[in-house]
Amino acid sequence: MPSLDRQDNVFVLDLGDGENRFHPDWITAVGAALDEVEQAEGPRALVTAATGKFYSNGLDLDWLFAHADQQQEYVASVQGLFARMLSLPVITVAALQGHTFAAGAMFSLAHDFRVMRADRGYWCLPEAEINIPFTPGMAALVQARLTPGTAHEAMLTARRYGGTDAAATGIADRAVTEDAVRSTAVELAQAQAGKAGDTLGTIKSRMYAPALATLRDTTAPLN
Numbered sequence: 001m002p003s004l005d006r007q008d009n010v011f012v013l014d015l016g017d018g019e020n021r022f023h024p025d026w027i028t029a030v031g032a033a034l035d036e037v038e039q040a041e042g043p044r045a046l047v048t049a050a051t052g053k054f055y056s057n058g059l060d061l062d063w064l065f066a067h068a069d070q071q072q073e074y075v076a077s078v079q080g081l082f083a084r085m086l087s088l089p090v091i092t093v094a095a096l097q098g099h100t101f102a103a104g105a106m107f108s109l110a111h112d113f114r115v116m117r118a119d120r121g122y123w124c125l126p127e128a129e130i131n132i133p134f135t136p137g138m139a140a141l142v143q144a145r146l147t148p149g150t151a152h153e154a155m156l157t158a159r160r161y162g163g164t165d166a167a168a169t170g171i172a173d174r175a176v177t178e179d180a181v182r183s184t185a186v187e188l189a190q191a192q193a194g195k196a197g198d199t200l201g202t203i204k205s206r207m208y209a210p211a212l213a214t215l216r217d218t219t220a221p222l223n
Contacts, residue, residue, distance in 0.1 A: 002014060002026065009043045009190060010044070010047055010186050011033075011044060011045070011047070012046075012049060013046060013047070013049070014048075015050040016051070020054055020056040021057050021058060021061075022056075022060050023060040024060075027078065034046075034085070038088065038090070042196075043193040045192055045193040047092075047093045047094075047182070047185045048095065048111065049181075050097060053099060054098045054100075055095075055098050055100040055104055056101070056103070057101050057102065058103035059078065059102060071222070072220075075222055079138070079216070080216065081110075082106060082110045082141055083215040085107065085111060086212060088201070089201030091113075091189055091192035091195055091196070092110075092113070093112065093188050094108040094113070095185035096108060096115065096116040096163075097121065097178065098121045099121050099124075105123050105125050106125070109142060109146070110145075114172045114174075115174045115181055115184045115185040115188065116166050116174070117177070117178050118163035118167075118177060119177070119178065120163075120178070121162070122160040122161060123160070129158040136221075137217065139155070147169075154171070
């Protein structure tokens with residue numbers, strides 16, 4: 001399960017050491033960590049990271065198929081988490097040490113910055129290959145955070161981007177060696193910790209207003 005630590009002004013949220021799929025309990029734990037970060041006072045920033053082969057492999061499809069009657073509520077909770085991260089009133093950095101797929105990739109896009117391992121691991125939106133269409137909210141998030149050309153390629157071709165390619169296309173802000181991923185993310189976050197607060201939250205909310213409105217629509221999140 002996710003765990004929250006603090007290094008000076010930077011909160012570090014470790015998402016786990018497995019596939020870090022979006023199980024309802026995992027979503028609840030991440031939300032509680034974001035509560036703690038948001039309610040803290042003074043300069044602060046957030047880094048999300050993971051341990052092992054995956055940063056996140058996305059939706060918990062096993063849970064979802066076993067609870068098909070809760071599909072709408074589940075997707076609404078995932079999109080609510082995306083919206084929460086996208087509008088969080090602190091600078092956020094995703095430290096992508098491993099594979100970052102599907103909803104995990106979308107979650108990374110909800111951060112302000114991404115640092116990715118250069119030599120191994122892929123960032124990918126595989127929906128076109130696995131026949132799961134993007135919800136309106138997910139499509140809005142991807143298109144709000146990537147250039148039109150990169151969003152087009154990533155969404156339609158399910159391309160797997162390595163760290164160097166991800167940095168070249170703007171998916172990642174930096175591509176570094178494995179042992180530098182988390183430390184680089186913390187350094188980037190620390191440099192921006194003084195910007196935390198209501199003004200930053202307002203800027204984000206206005207910058208991404210259309211995407212946030214779509215992500216927060218719980219009436220019919222699937223269509």
